[in-house]
Amino acid sequence: MSPSATSDLPISPSPFRPRILVPEKVSADGLALLTDLYEVDIRTGLAPDELISLIPSYQALIVRSETKVTAAVLQAGRKLKVVARAGVGVDNIDVSAATAQGIIVVNSPSGNIVAAAEHTVALLLATARNVGRADGTLKSGKWERARLVGVEVGRKTLGIIGLGKVGMKVARMAIGLGMKVISMDPYASPDLARQAGVALVEKLGDLLPVVDFLTIHTPLLASTLNLLGEAEFQTMKPTARVLNVARGGVYNEDALLKALDEGWIVGAGIDVFTAEPPAPDSSAARLAAHPKVVATPHLGASTVEAQENVSMDVCAQVLEILRGGLPTAAVNAPLILPEEYRKLQPFVRLVERMGSLYTQHFVGGKGGMIGGRRFELVYQGELAGVGNTRPLFAALVKGLVSSISDSGGRDVNIVNATLIAKEKGIIINETHIRESEGLVYASLVTLRSYGTAGEHGDGQKTQVIDGYVSGRNIYISKLDRFAANFTPEGTLVVLHNYDEPGKIGSVGMVLGKHGVNIRFMHVASLDPETKLELARTQSETASESGVSQDKENGNGNRDPANEALMILGVDGGVTKEVLDDLGKPEGILNVSLVRL
Ligand SMILES: NC(=O)C1=CN([C@@H]2O[C@H](COP(=O)(O)OP(=O)(O)OC[C@H]3O[C@@H](n4cnc5c(N)ncnc54)[C@H](O)[C@@H]3O)[C@@H](O)[C@H]2O)C=CC1
Numbered sequence: 001m002s003p004s005a006t007s008d009l010p011i012s013p014s015p016f017r018p019r020i021l022v023p024e025k026v027s028a029d030g031l032a033l034l035t036d037l038y039e040v041d042i043r044t045g046l047a048p049d050e051l052i053s054l055i056p057s058y059q060a061l062i063v064r065s066e067t068k069v070t071a072a073v074l075q076a077g078r079k080l081k082v083v084a085r086a087g088v089g090v091d092n093i094d095v096s097a098a099t100a101q102g103i104i105v106v107n108s109p110s111g112n113i114v115a116a117a118e119h120t121v122a123l124l125l126a127t128a129r130n131v132g133r134a135d136g137t138l139k140s141g142k143w144e145r146a147r148l149v150g151v152e153v154g155r156k157t158l159g160i161i162g163l164g165k166v167g168m169k170v171a172r173m174a175i176g177l178g179m180k181v182i183s184m185d186p187y188a189s190p191d192l193a194r195q196a197g198v199a200l201v202e203k204l205g206d207l208l209p210v211v212d213f214l215t216i217h218t219p220l221l222a223s224t225l226n227l228l229g230e231a232e233f234q235t236m237k238p239t240a241r242v243l244n245v246a247r248g249g250v251y252n253e254d255a256l257l258k259a260l261d262e263g264w265i266v267g268a269g270i271d272v273f274t275a276e277p278p279a280p281d282s283s284a285a286r287l288a289a290h291p292k293v294v295a296t297p298h299l300g301a302s303t304v305e306a307q308e309n310v311s312m313d314v315c316a317q318v319l320e321i322l323r324g325g326l327p328t329a330a331v332n333a334p335l336i337l338p339e340e341y342r343k344l345q346p347f348v349r350l351v352e353r354m355g356s357l358y359t360q361h362f363v364g365g366k367g368g369m370i371g372g373r374r375f376e377l378v379y380q381g382e383l384a385g386v387g388n389t390r391p392l393f394a395a396l397v398k399g400l401v402s403s404i405s406d407s408g409g410r411d412v413n414i415v416n417a418t419l420i421a422k423e424k425g426i427i428i429n430e431t432h433i434r435e436s437e438g439l440v441y442a443s444l445v446t447l448r449s450y451g452t453a454g455e456h457g458d459g460q461k462t463q464v465i466d467g468y469v470s471g472r473n474i475y476i477s478k479l480d481r482f483a484a485n486f487t488p489e490g491t492l493v494v495l496h497n498y499d500e501p502g503k504i505g506s507v508g509m510v511l512g513k514h515g516v517n518i519r520f521m522h523v524a525s526l527d528p529e530t531k532l533e534l535a536r537t538q539s540e541t542a543s544e545s546g547v548s549q550d551k552e553n554g555n556g557n558r559d560p561a562n563e564a565l566m567i568l569g570v571d572g573g574v575t576k577e578v579l580d581d582l583g584k585p586e587g588i589l590n591v592s593l594v595r596l
């Protein structure tokens with residue numbers, strides 16, 4: 001039998017194209033990454049109930065700030081794997097509902113921060129110099145220079161609440177304009193603030209009375225909603241101007257209206273509102289129309305550059321998630337560093353396939369169980385030095401249960417993997433072996449499974465799968481007791497048989513008869529260790545009984561040292577009938593079908 005592994009054959013594209021819904025204006029640059037592989041439907045202006053009725057057939061949803069991704073939308077999205085926010089703020093997405101359902105939420109953490117910071121500076125100068133009112137009066141035929149005298153921002157004090165990515169950029173720009181900057185952010189790094197020339201204060205009370213301009217750059221959270229109310233505005237200088245390019249609601253809108261009307265402050269520059277667009281006659285609408293306010297319709301991120309950035313960022317992540325990879329900016333999943341991401345990504349694919357191969361080869365149709373089993377993932381070589389292997393843990397759970405998943409057909413992912421493993425009673429231990437003698441691969445992953453008492457079928461046996469990565473390609477190097485070398489991909493038929501003449505011919509005939517095309521064939525013989533072990537036991541038995549061991553002992557019990565695995569990559573439907581026919585010839589011990 002001559003093995004011929006052709007594992008790197010291209011996979012034919014699936015006729016089934018997963019669908020992506022885009023209910024908002026998202027830059028075409030990123031969407032172009034997706035259109036070859038997926039059906040991308042741009043449907044702007046959907047009403048909430050239209051979104052709920054459409055979402056069940058989509059695997060991914062890409063939104064900006066207008067679409068409310070509520071628990072009801074997520075519940076209806078039975079196939080959803082990812083909700084991507086082409087921007088920063090995810091307050092329009094029910095992230096906990098997504099997490100509970102195993103849906104990954106990703107965003108673009110920094111694609112639009114320059115745009116948001118520049119818009120803040122635009123509003124800062126516009127409020128200082130009455131740009132909005134000046135433009136309005138001139139357009140209505142008036143020439144009102146005397147009533148439109150402004151103030152300079154140079155040498156004035158800017159207060160920043162929230163010294164994160166946008167806040168810090170605003171700080172640097174403001175310092176460039178000659179402003180003094182102080183900030184309140186309980187979670188900011190004092191070192192970074194000092195280096196940027198920003199004075200950190202501990203309490204709002206230390207900041208509000210001394211600033212000439214105030215800007216907020218916090219997310220909208222329960223703790224930041226109504227952060228500034230009447231009491232706070234009353235402590236500010238009557239000449240102060242406030243800006244909001246973060247989220248409507250951080251300044252209480254009623255209180256802000258009152259502050260402007262009562263003269264507690266002199267002006268405001270507002271880009272965001274509690275409802276967008278503001279409902280007629282609401283406080284938000286009155287603010288937008290107020291003569292002391294320069295208002296923009298949530299334009300912070302609306303630049304060509306920012307929209308290209310965020311679109312590219314999130315579409316690349318959607319692409320990766322839909323093909324089983326890891327996102328780089330998941331809002332509801334453990335973060336991995338970019339260096340780790342690059343290193344781990346092929347191993348994540350490998351471990352997932354190893355888990356799926358395990359379930360389908362060792363358990364599928366043999367009465368075994370996954371639940372209650374104990375697994376060990378052993379990382380050897382370079383991989384043993386990676387600190388955060390949580391994505392690999394999750395990939396194993398996903399692989400193990402994906403072909404037997406009872407969670408409504410929804411795939412397991414890095415968000416809900418731990419919960420699912422717990423529910424199924426699967427125990428996974430991870431072992432890192434840094435110094436491995438004689439390791440031929442840069443890294444080797446071993447999946448070992450140990451049965452627990454009281455199991456059926458193969459439950460008591462220890463089963464092993466080894467895999468490695470070469471370049472970005474993944475390979476299985478050991479399956480059970482057999483030394484292999486094949487790519488775990490596509491549909492595989494694994495035959496456990498005695499390595500005898502005529503086997504390939506009979507298998508080829510059966511598959512040919514059923515119209516199943518063979519893409520590649522690989523023969524795995526017993527690994528050297530098992531061979532040695534068998535030889536040792538055989539010679540012990542022989543010397544005890546005084547008889548030599550033949551290939552076949554005449555009782556139909558063939559020599560176990562002559563067992564092999566035939567791994568066939570196939571195209572076309574492999575039915576139960578095909579598998580039954582494959583198992584019929586003499587010398588075939590077992591046939592399993594694995595879809596990866
Ligand atoms: N108008 C627009 O188009 C845009 C608006 N945004 C908004 O800006 C927000 C901030 O964005 P990034 O700077 O990228 O976020 P970030 O996460 O880098 O920074 C937020 C900062 O707020 C601080 N913070 C949280 N709670 C606080 C509190 N109670 N008091 C003081 N500080 C607090 C955090 O410690 C953090 O440093 C986003 O969440 C989004 O809502 C962002 C981009 C565009």
Ligand SMILES: O=C(O)C(=O)COP(=O)(O)O
Nearest residue numbers: 064065066087088089301
């Ligand atoms: O990124 C953010 O948080 C924004 O507020 C930008 O919103 P948008 O994508 O322009 O609807």
